[in-house]
């Protein structure tokens with residue numbers, strides 16, 4: 001391997017390690033030896049890299065609607081960058097860019113760290129999960145047979161849950177005026 005190629009893969013490894021990517025993931029994506037990666041991780045973060053297996057299938061870790069919504073956002077951003085015909089090999093540069101965008105949009109409460117994002121992209125690549133279109137919300141969402149969340153739109157589910165909560169509060173409070181507005185059970189339509 002030429003010097004420039006070697007420099008490029010070490011730089012990629014450093015970018016991944018800076019996000020606390022697992023050593024196994026960084027080794028798989030860059031080919032840099034695990035021992036060297038552990039040394040780099042310790043120098044970057046001041047403590048050893050955590051041990052353990054690669055994350056379980058990303059969608060298997062999705063247990064709540066909120067997690068499903070965040071994974072859907074990450075998956076949509078990634079698919080937009082690489083194209084809906086997902087590449088046979090995970091596009092690590094596109095995933096880094098998608099994760100940057102995801103963190104911007106998720107604000108102070110992101111549900112997916114880079115390892116979770118990598119697992120979601122891997123699941124898409126191997127066909128363990130897929131993006132479906134919700135005609136009510138006009139957005140695409142992630143479903144997986146391995147997921148703990150039902151295979152339906154998380155936005156619709158969260159909206160319906162919120163409406164149920166609001167109706168319960170209305171019934172439980174004498175101070176609440178009766179609602180004669182034009183509220184509808186349809187979720188707000190979002191721009192894709």
Ligand SMILES: [Zn+2]
Nearest residue numbers: 134137153156
């Ligand atoms: Zn929906």
